[in-house]
Amino acid sequence: MKYKSQAVAKPYFIAAIGLFLGQISFGLIMGLQYVVGDFLFPAIPFNVARMVHTNLLIVWLLFGFMGAAYYLIPEESERELHSPKLALAMFWIFLVAGAATILGYLLVPYATLAELTGNNLLATMGREFLEQPLPTKVGIVIVALAMLYNLSMTVLKGRKTAINLVMLLGLWGLAIFFLFSFYNPANLVKDKFYWWWVVHLWVEGVWELIMGSMLAFVLVKVTGVDREVIEKWLYVIIAMALISGLIGMGHHYFWIGAPEYWQWWGSVFSALEPIPFFMMTVFAFNMVSRRRREHPNKAAVLWALGTGVMAFLGAGVWGFLHTLAPVNFYTHGSQITAAHGHMAFYGAYAMVVLTMISYTMPLMRGREANSPAAQLAEMWGFWLMTISMVLITLFLTAAGILQVWLQRMGASPMSFMAAQDQISLFYWMREITGLFFFLGLLLYIGSFFIKGKPATAKDPATARGLASATA
Amino acid sequence: MWFFILAELLVFGVFFLAYAFARMRNVELFNASQLELDRLSGAINTVLLISSSYFVVRAVDHIRHGRSRACAHWLLAAMTLGGAFLVVKMAEFIAKTEAGISMSTNTFYMFYLGLGFFHFMHVVLGMVILGAVTLKAWKGGYSATDHVGVETGAAYWHMVDLVWIILFPLIYVLH
């Protein structure tokens, strides 16, 4: 850690991991409700559990992005953060607002919550992922603007690199496109059309800039490869991400009432969307194999490689599987979408935040890397979570294929619930794998508490883990 | 840069394949709608773009011999033809819009207008690139030994031209 103010990232990362734990817990509740329908009903109905699950995901990723930005931007700009106090104040505001929102979901009926929080003044609630009450949405905007002010001032006065400019651009885009969440016309087609300007332009647009920037930052640090090379890659990757992703949004416009030409535009461009993710994988492996130094933090390198691979599989391959309009006609709104969503979010965004945490946390705790024992536990956490996620995705894909077959194809299609009963085996398998994911997460969290002498570059135990990953 | 040009060609290539596929499924509609197109203006545009590509070749030749001003002149000429292309194409689009035709009219028009507009935007982008190159050439920013910028701009312009040379017979003529 080169600048004192970078330490402000620490509470952000701790909160992120805490909320991640909450997200997975609610995921387990939902997973069980899929097979034991009345589990926890009426205390936590499925819709509430899901809202908590998805909102916690978004919030912890935002905490991760913000923490990453507060760490990365001072270092890249080669100066202290404009105002560490503002950053810390925003942390507490965001944490309290986030916690209050989740408690609101859990303790108050949603309709009452809507009434209490002024949803009748400006109705924005009750749309997938944008369920937050109005004050929370406004809070998100305020926190984002304060952060952008803080970071922009830092970059303006300091060194400008591709990494900090792309990060800043991504965060600005995140804030700007979030404004579409305040637009909610009665016309459902328009509502859905612009809803995607938040959701798609986030996850398949500006978030990719943030992800690319974080990955590039960590790779510069752990591989020692020339910055020029890494930044060139970064630009090419994010160029491809936006070139394919902006019009690729058309793959959401096939069946919601938008003109039918979107089937062509969306299919063609979203078919290209795997390219930037593939490049990201090649990029990560290429840089690590060309490394000029052996960084003692092997766990961070493993996360960096892992996020490349898993983002490509989850977002790239699983996205492509059902993105072409003739295929999507059958798979739209089935468990296939859920399968893709799980691996894409974990691979691209959860893992890149964990990469950043893995690299920076030891530095913020006063050492270059954790002890070999701690790293070993972290790597076990990595493998447990990652393999579990692959299995969860496979089981959901199997469930989805069966669902499509039973409910949407053939001469005498089954009703929704009849089809669900037929595929419950896969839901059970998904739930059991989910428990292993949870174990992996506990192990990961436990690794922060393992003490010992910091690792050096030559520690055999951790070096072997990496060698097998790059082989 | 070549990587990028290849990526562009890939996108157009996928669209051309999609066109062929869609046409196969509905040959009559495509043939009938095709007859409504203004082939003359399409042909004029083909001549314009091919000539402009030739001018760009001349420009590159001049800069290879270090003649900045001549290079800039040829580039300007190429851009003028590019501009003429845009005017003719615009007139075509306006005529179609006035006839009440849009991308939602039928699949053929979706391709004709969609691909046409997509290519149109590429011509605009190509002109922006040539414009930047021209300005730099005019100021003497290139030399006989260092003119990567001119060659890159030229390559992009040829790509735009190449796409049109495929697009024109495919959509306007081929029955």
Added chain:
Amino acid sequence: MSSAFTKSAARNIFYGGAVFFFLLLVALTFDTMNTLPKRDNRANLTESAARGKHIWETRNCVGCHSLLGEGAYFAPELGNVYVRRGPEFIKTWLKIQPTGAPGRRQMPQFNLTEQQLDDLVSFFKYTSGINTAKWPPNIEG
């Protein structure tokens, strides 16, 4: 990538490409907005249907169901429920929840008034008339 391909070239492609495709997106959006009146069934978007959408949102229906294929996949698609079940079934269904059948998925009781139920039905009637390019593949959604 050859050495002639510099970082600034990559940067230019990024900024140029982003602007280019964003403009294309805006152009397509503009055309979409012009085409929507023919497809989005706005004739049936009555006051009642608009109120129904508000009910749909404030009860977080999308947390279990999907609407035109978007939402959760825990409970049936409702974009076409008006056609599949008809207005009376929908209203009765909402009144008798939860079923309480052991081990089965449960839907909460929302205690909607008759007026609110009618509004919700108007909303479903409106959504069922949106031109969704023949999606879903069959009535089961």
